[in-house]
Amino acid sequence: MKADVLPYLRCTICGEKLAAAGGGPQPRALRCPAGHSFDIARQGYVHLGTGRSPHAGDSPEMVAARADFLAAGHYDVISAALAQAAREHTAGEHTAGEHGGGGLVVDVGAGTGRHLGAVLDALPGAVGLALDVAKPALRRAARAHPRAGAALCDTWRRLPLADGGTDLLLNVFAPRNGVEFRRVLRPDGLLLVVTPEPDHLTELVAQLGLLTVDPDKPGRLATSLGPGFAPAGDAVHRWRLRLGREHVKALVGMGPSAWHTAPAELAARLATLPEETAVTAAVRLRRYRTHADRS
Secondary structure (H helix, E strand, O other): OOOOOHHHEEOOOOOOEOEEEOOOOOOOEEEOOOOOEEEEOOOOOEEOOOOOOOOOOOOHHHHHHHHHHHHOOOOHHHHHHHHHHHHHHHHHOOOOOOOOOOOEEEEEOOOOOHHHHHHHHHOOOOEEEEEEOOHHHHHHHOOOOOOEEEEEOOOOOOOOEOOOOEEEEEEEOOOOOHHHHHHHEEEEEEEEEEEEOOOOOHHHHHHHOOOOOOOOHHHHHHHHHHHHEEEEEEEEEEEEEEEEHHHHHHHHHOOHHHHOOOHHHHHHHHOOOOOEEEEEEEEEEEEEEEHHHOO
């Protein structure tokens, strides 16, 4: 766990500050004044979960598929859009943060941490934290950027963060805990949410039997964020991908359809595709401010 991230972390049991336990340059745990202790995995992420989580998140196979797909640059448009929004935010607001520097960027449901890394590249003074429930993802996220830490937690529960200490929240194709987002975000902070548009991957939906985008996505998004947030602008990003079969397989394998499609059935459908398929990628990046920041 990066030392610069520690001041922002809080015990998920009692809410007190956390500190490295034990001497040496590589502490093996974090501990609060009340004695609650959280192990740091040898891969670098800290386990801040409490109790047994009802879900383990993405499997190793799903994480490997996502890593391969993202490494090929297919979703770099998303990373670039997030980075640009972050630059605009820091240019227009004082976001030095409670502990100096460029403040804290948190990616909730960060996966491998690739988007968080791109945002940190755009904000040289900031530190980052990747939150996820999947250990295979966090093993990669802990190495995603020199200024980023990673922590395992159930994002439906209390986040392991101080009240009002986060400058920028990222949420890309991930669950949203509106109450906790509101609690941890600074009054002048910004929430960036990326969701798929109705025509996202439309060429593959029928051919491979993928899950479709919920037509009530905007309504569900507003409900999940609750009354604590106000829209502050949005933009659609649409681009064309040319995917070979292996990258189509990775794309399907890294998303929710992986949970709903039998491997043998998917393999049979993939075999019917041409060597290369043109695919539409379309997402909406929404910006949100807290209601207290509307004046």
